[in-house]
Amino acid sequence: MYCLRQILPDLWWVGGNDRRIALFENVFPVPRGISYNSYLLLDEKTVLLDTVDKAAGEVFFDNLEHLLGQRPLDYVVVNHMEPDHCATLADLLRRHPETTVVGNTKTFQLIQQFFGLDLKDRSLVVAEGDQLSVGSHTFRFLMMPMVHWPEAMASFEESKGILFSADAFGSFGALSGSLFADEVNLEKDWMDECRRYYANIVGKYGAQVQAVLKKAAALDVQMICPLHGLIWRSNLSLLLDKYQKWSTYTPEDQAVLIPYASVYGHTETAAEALACRLADAGVTDVSLYDVSAIHPSYIVSEAFRCSHIVLASTTYNGGIFCNIETLLTDLKAHALQNRTVAIVENGSWGPMSGRLMREMVGSMKNMTLLEQSLTLRSALAESQYEQLDALAKAIAASVNSAAAGKAPVEEEKTKGFRCSVCGYVYEGDSLPEGYTCPVCHVDADHFAPIP
Missing domain, CATH: 3.60.15.10 (Ribonuclease Z/Hydroxyacylglutathione hydrolase-like)
Structure with a gap:
C-alpha cells in the first residue's frame, strides 16, 4: 500500500x-x-x-x-x-x-x-x-x-x-x-x-x-x-x-533557564524561589527543569534558546550531581557558548558542586559567569533570603542589560576565599555560616579573602 x-x-x-x-x-x-x-x-x-x-x-x-x-x-x-x-x-x-x-x-x-x-x-x-x-x-x-x-x-x-x-x-x-x-x-x-x-x-x-x-x-x-x-x-x-x-550560538530570547538537581527537594525549592523572585524583577521568560526527570536533549535545546542559565546542583559524592554533570558535558560537547551563567550549590557538610560547575563552564567558549551566587547548607535558610534576592536582581540586571544591547555593569566583589592551611579556594562573595574546609577541615577563621 x-x-x-x-x-x-x-x-x-x-x-x-x-x-x-x-x-x-x-x-x-x-x-x-x-x-x-x-x-x-x-x-x-x-x-x-x-x-x-x-x-x-x-x-x-x-x-x-x-x-x-x-x-x-x-x-x-x-x-x-x-x-x-x-x-x-x-x-x-x-x-x-x-x-x-x-x-x-x-x-x-x-x-x-x-x-x-x-x-x-x-x-x-x-x-x-x-x-x-x-x-x-x-x-x-x-x-x-x-x-x-x-x-x-x-x-x-x-x-x-x-x-x-x-x-x-x-x-x-x-x-x-x-x-x-x-x-x-x-x-x-x-x-x-x-x-x-x-x-x-x-x-x-x-x-x-x-x-x-x-x-x-x-x-x-x-x-x-x-x-x-x-x-x-x-x-x-x-x-x-x-x-x-x-x-552562531546567539540566544533567541532574553530568557532564563534553570536546570536543577535535587535529591530531597531542598535545591528544587531554592530554584522555585529564585524563579518567583525573577518574575517579581520583571523576568517572566523562565523555565525550570528537573534534570532527573527530563531528558537532557530538551534542556540542551532550551539552552540554545535562552540567554541565561542558572545551574543549581546539590553536591553528590563530593562532586556535581551526576545528571547536572551529564547536562554540562552535553552542553560543552554541542559547543554552546555566548551565555551568562549563575551558580546555585547545595552541600550539607562540604559544598563542592559550585566550584566544579564553574570549572566546567569556564572551560567553555565565551561564557560569562556571574559573580553573585548562592550556597545552600542542606536547605534554604531564612537568613539567606537577602542573598537570594541579590542573585535574582543580578540575573535580572544582566537580562535587562542584554536586552538593551549593553553589557551589565557589575559591582567589584570578592573573588573568593583561600584556606591558609591547605590552599583550598572557596569561590563566592561570602563564606557560608559554619563553613569548614572540605580538604583539611579547619574552620572559616583560617580562610582569607582573595581580592
Missing part, C-alpha cells in the same frame, strides 16, 4: 514515518516519532534523492514502485550516508541494477564500509559545483562536510530553486499528512522540535552550518526539502533566521 504526496507536477515525496520508535539514534526521545524523507523526480531521467531507514522500507518501496511503474530508476543521489537514510540503499540497488549512484568520494567510501558493494561500473562521483542534467531539471551539488557527517552534501535543483538539504533544516516528529511547513502550526507544534533536532544533532557544527548558509545565500532557493521533518516552500526567512542564530 503506497502513501505519498506530490510536491510539484514531476516531484514526489516517497518517504515514510516511524511512530513506534522510542529513541532516535538510540539516545533522543521522539514521542511524536520521526519522518524519513525521500524524493522522486520524474523527468526524462528518473532521480531518487536518498532512501530511508529500514523501519520505513516497506512503504518506501511501495511508493517508489507505484510511481515508477515500468520506468527504470536512472539515478539515486545519496546526499547523506547515515543509516537512517541509507539502510535500504543496498536493497534498492538489488531491485534496480540499472541505477547509477551519485555521490562524492567519501560517500562511496562509506557505501563500501556499510555494504561492501563494488559500484565502480554504476557510480557517478561528484564534487563541489558539479552538475547533472536529467531533462528539464539540472542538479548542482554542494559539499557540506560535517553537517553533520564528513560526506554530507546538498543537491540544488536549479530550474525550481529546490535545495535537497540532507540533515540540515530537519526536525524531529513524524508527518501526519501535512508535508509543508505552511500546512501546520509551526510555533505550537514544530519549532521546539526543530530547535531540539538542530541543537542535539547539528549543534556542535556551527561553523560548518555557517558555511552552508553562505552557499545557500548565493542561490535562488525557493524550497527546502530536508531528510527529516517538514518541507519549506514559503517563509524561508524564518527558518534561515533560526539557523543563523543557532549556528
Whole structure:
C-alpha cells in the first residue's frame, strides 16, 4: 500500500514515518516519532534523492514502485550516508541494477564500509559545483562536510530553486499528512522540535552550518526539502533566521533557564524561589527543569534558546550531581557558548558542586559567569533570603542589560576565599555560616579573602 504526496507536477515525496520508535539514534526521545524523507523526480531521467531507514522500507518501496511503474530508476543521489537514510540503499540497488549512484568520494567510501558493494561500473562521483542534467531539471551539488557527517552534501535543483538539504533544516516528529511547513502550526507544534533536532544533532557544527548558509545565500532557493521533518516552500526567512542564530550560538530570547538537581527537594525549592523572585524583577521568560526527570536533549535545546542559565546542583559524592554533570558535558560537547551563567550549590557538610560547575563552564567558549551566587547548607535558610534576592536582581540586571544591547555593569566583589592551611579556594562573595574546609577541615577563621 503506497502513501505519498506530490510536491510539484514531476516531484514526489516517497518517504515514510516511524511512530513506534522510542529513541532516535538510540539516545533522543521522539514521542511524536520521526519522518524519513525521500524524493522522486520524474523527468526524462528518473532521480531518487536518498532512501530511508529500514523501519520505513516497506512503504518506501511501495511508493517508489507505484510511481515508477515500468520506468527504470536512472539515478539515486545519496546526499547523506547515515543509516537512517541509507539502510535500504543496498536493497534498492538489488531491485534496480540499472541505477547509477551519485555521490562524492567519501560517500562511496562509506557505501563500501556499510555494504561492501563494488559500484565502480554504476557510480557517478561528484564534487563541489558539479552538475547533472536529467531533462528539464539540472542538479548542482554542494559539499557540506560535517553537517553533520564528513560526506554530507546538498543537491540544488536549479530550474525550481529546490535545495535537497540532507540533515540540515530537519526536525524531529513524524508527518501526519501535512508535508509543508505552511500546512501546520509551526510555533505550537514544530519549532521546539526543530530547535531540539538542530541543537542535539547539528549543534556542535556551527561553523560548518555557517558555511552552508553562505552557499545557500548565493542561490535562488525557493524550497527546502530536508531528510527529516517538514518541507519549506514559503517563509524561508524564518527558518534561515533560526539557523543563523543557532549556528552562531546567539540566544533567541532574553530568557532564563534553570536546570536543577535535587535529591530531597531542598535545591528544587531554592530554584522555585529564585524563579518567583525573577518574575517579581520583571523576568517572566523562565523555565525550570528537573534534570532527573527530563531528558537532557530538551534542556540542551532550551539552552540554545535562552540567554541565561542558572545551574543549581546539590553536591553528590563530593562532586556535581551526576545528571547536572551529564547536562554540562552535553552542553560543552554541542559547543554552546555566548551565555551568562549563575551558580546555585547545595552541600550539607562540604559544598563542592559550585566550584566544579564553574570549572566546567569556564572551560567553555565565551561564557560569562556571574559573580553573585548562592550556597545552600542542606536547605534554604531564612537568613539567606537577602542573598537570594541579590542573585535574582543580578540575573535580572544582566537580562535587562542584554536586552538593551549593553553589557551589565557589575559591582567589584570578592573573588573568593583561600584556606591558609591547605590552599583550598572557596569561590563566592561570602563564606557560608559554619563553613569548614572540605580538604583539611579547619574552620572559616583560617580562610582569607582573595581580592
